[in-house]
Amino acid sequence: xxxxxxxxxxxxxxxxxxxxxxxxxxxxxxxxxxxxxxxxxxxxxxxxxxxxxxxxxxxxxxxxxxxxxxxxxxxxxxxxxxxxxxxxxxxxxxxxxxxxxxxxxxxxxxxxxxxxxxxxxxxxxxxxxxxxxxxxxxxxxxxxxxxxxxxxxxxxxxxxxxxxxxxxxxxxxxxxxxxxxxxxxxxxxxxxxxxxxxxxxxxxxxxxxxxxxxxxxxxxxxxxxxxxxxxxxxxxxxxxxxxxxxxxxxxxxxxxxxxxxxxxxxxxxxxxxxxxxxxxxxxxxxxxxxxxxxxxxxxxxxxxxxxxx
Ligand code: 13P
Ligand code: SF4
Numbered sequence: 405x406x407x408x409x410x411x412x413x414x415x416x417x418x419x420x421x422x423x424x425x426x427x428x429x430x431x432x433x434x435x436x437x438x439x440x441x442x443x444x445x446x447x448x449x450x451x452x453x454x455x456x457x458x459x460x461x462x463x464x465x466x467x468x469x470x471x472x473x474x475x476x477x478x479x480x481x482x483x484x485x486x487x488x489x490x491x492x493x494x495x496x497x498x499x500x501x502x503x504x505x506x507x508x509x510x511x512x513x514x515x516x517x518x519x520x521x522x523x524x525x526x527x528x529x530x531x532x533x534x535x536x537x538x539x540x541x542x543x544x545x546x547x548x549x550x551x552x553x554x555x556x557x558x559x560x561x562x563x564x565x566x567x568x569x570x571x572x573x574x575x576x577x578x579x580x581x582x583x584x585x586x587x588x589x590x591x592x593x594x595x596x597x598x599x600x601x602x603x604x605x606x607x608x609x610x611x612x613x614x615x616x617x618x619x620x621x622x623x624x625x626x627x628x629x630x631x632x633x634x635x636x637x638x639x640x641x642x643x644x645x646x647x648x649x650x651x652x653x654x655x656x657x658x659x660x661x662x663x664x665x666x667x668x669x670x671x672x673x674x675x676x677x678x679x680x681x682x683x684x685x686x687x688x689x690x691x692x693x694x695x696x697x698x699x700x701x702x703x704x705x706x707x708x709x710x711x712x713x
Contacts, residue, residue, distance in 0.1 A: 405679055405682065405683070409682075411678045411679065411681075411682050412435075412439065412678075414682055414686075415439055415678070415681055415682050415685060416439070418682070418685040418686060419441075419462075419685065422459065422460045422685060422688065423458050423459040423460065424458055424459065424460035424461070424462050424483075424685060425441045425442065425452075425456050425458035425460070425461055425462070426439060426440045426441050426442075426462045426464060426681070427440065427441070427442050427444075427449050427452055427453060427456075427461060427462070427463050427464065427465070427473070428440035428442070428443050428464040428465065429443070429444070429445075429446070429449060429464065429465040429466075429469065429620070429642075429673065430443060430444075430445065430620040430621075430624070430640075430642050430643040430645075430646055431465075431620070431640040431642040431643065431669075431670050431673040431674075432464050432465070432642055432673060432674075432676060433642065433674065433676070433677065433678070434642070434645040435678050436464050436676060436677075436678060436681060437642070437645055437646065439678075439681070440464065443646070444621060445533065445534070445535055445619040445620045445621040445622075446469060446472075446518050446519075446533040446534070446535075446619070447518075447533040447535045447536055447619070447621075447713060448535075448621060449463075449465065449469055449472075449473070450469075450472050450473070450476060450518070450533075450706070450710070451710065451713075453472065453473035453476050453477055454476040454477055454710070456477065456480065458480065459480065459481060460480065460481045460482075460483060460685075460688065461473050461477065461480050461481070461482045461483070462483050462484075462485075462681065462684055462685055463482060463483070463484050463692070464484075464485055464676050464681060465484075465489070465673065465676075466489045466490060466491045466494075466670075466672050466673055467484070467487065467489055467490050467491065467494070467672075467692075468490075468491055468494050468518065468519055468520060468521065468522075469518075470482055470484045470692045471521070471522045471692060471694065471702075472518060472522075472706065473692070474692045474693075474694055474699065475522065475525075475694070475699050475702050475703050475706060476703070476706065478694075478696070478699055481688060481691060482691065482692040483684045483685070483688055483689060483690065483691050483692070484676075484684065484690060484691075484692055485675070485676040485677065485680035485681050485683075485684050486675040486676055486680050486690075487690045487692075488672075488675055489672045489673065489675045489676060490672050491519050491577075491672055492575075492576070492577055492578040492579075492672075493517065493519040493520065493554045493555055493575050493576070493577055493605075494519055494520050494521050494524075494554070496554055496575040496576070497520050497521070497524055497553055497554035497573060497575055498521075499521060499523035499524050499527060502520075502524050502527055502553060502554075502573070503527055505551070505553075505573065506527060506551065509549060509551055509571065511549060512548075512549040512550060512551045512571070513529045513530070513544055513548055513549070513550050513551070514527070514528045514529050514530075514550075514551045514552075514553065515528065515529065515530045515531075515532055515537075515540055515541065515544070515550060515551070515552050515553075515570075516528035516530070516531055516532075516552075516553050516554070516705070517531075517532060517533070517534075517537070517552075517553065517554060517555050517558060518531050518532065518533045518706075518709075519554065519555065519577075520553065520554055522694060522698055522699070522702040523698065523702075524553070524554075525701075525702040525705055525706065526698055526701035526702040526704075528553075528705045529705055529708070530543075530544075530705050530708050530709055531705045531706045531708070531709045532709055533619065533709075534558060534603065534604050534605070534618070534619040534620075534622075535618070535619035535621060535622060536709065536712065536713045537558060537562055537604075538562060538565055538566060539712055539713070540709060540712055541562050541566045541568055541570070542566055542568070543712050544568070546568075549571070550568060550569075550570040550571070551570065551571045551573070552570040552571070552572050552573065553572075553573030553575065554573045554575030555573075555575055555576060555577065555605055556572045556573065556574050556575060556576060557576055557577075557580065557581070557604065557605050557606060557607055557608065557611070558604045558605055559572035559573070560572065560608060561604045561608075561611055561617070562604075576605070576607075577605040578667075578670075578671070579605075579639075579640050579667065579668060579669070579670045579671075580603055580605035580606045580607070580638075580639065580640075581605075581606075581607055582661040582662060582663075582667040582668065583606060583607070583610055583638050583659045583660065583661060583662075583668070584660050584661060584662040585607075585609050585610060586662075587660040587662070588600065588610060588613075588636060588638065588659065588660065589613075591636050591657060591660065592613075592636065595634055595636070595657065597632070597633065597634055598632070598634035598635055598636050598655075598657060599615040599616065599630070599632045599634070599635050599636070600613060600614045600615050600635075600636045600638065601614060601615060601616045601617070601618075601623050601626060601627070601635055601636070601637055601638065601639075602614040602616075602617050602623075602638035602639065602659075603617070603618070603619070603620065603623065603638065603639035603640075604617050604618070604619075605639075606638050606639070610638055614638065616630075620639065620640075620643050623637070623639060623643060623647075624643060624646050624647055624650065627647050627650070627651055627654065627656070628650045628651055632654075633653070633654050633655060634654065634655040634656075634657070635647070635654065635655070635656050635657065636657045636659060637656055637657065637658055637659055638659035639659065640668060640669065640670050640673065641658045641659075641666075641668045641669055642669070642670075642673065644656045644658055
């Protein structure tokens, strides 16, 4: 790329030329968020992907999100900045193992968190996201055996919230399991006026001490509506960009990881850069392609979720 190019201008120009819409998740770098036509949590991005009439969906997020966009709107060209942007939850739940797990509980209903591959979606009865998971679990008749995959932390939290027992797949998110309980406790002592807010992918001890738990959008909304002046944010640090923009007078402290690393940044989400967004629009590549048969099977549990959302 010519270093003299103004990537903001070029991306805006290419978006118009290609009739493209840029959908971005809150865990993207701030400069990508600032260029997005639509920012949202996983559910909102799926809903937006379904209803867009743009010719091209440029999905700045991770692979399972772009796959969901393709499943919901197969007529569109779906391009991503980097095809290698995966997810530890999706990677930790390969379809052959998931199928074998399901086969052990023949009468059970399987709810899968949207953070899984299209293959796993195709083998599931319902999909959920962090913002509608409670509603989906409650929609299953009482007494029905439920399997929940792949996030054990979200699953455990749902069992507690709904009182519905579920068998949990033992997966977790590399980012949300990195937050240090010890450092968060120390931060709370140093900032007694700060509220702790967390994503349900966090581990149990952190969720137990949180003042509020929710999806990325729910956390953002909470910080705008709530009257505290300071927050410790236990989720991927990208969301803090929007929190600061929405409430410039408030202080946001990024949830601290245990090591001396930037592990509160998702290594997959952050593979996407402004340069790669530009190239994806310029070349209309890499594209997200899927076999129609898989796409159609994976759509069934996603549509069930959307109907309940
Ligand atoms: P939400 O934006 O739906 O809360 O999901 C968070 C996440 O981990 C996405 O990978
Ligand atoms: Fe997956 Fe965690 Fe990254 Fe979200 S933050 S994409 S759950 S690895």
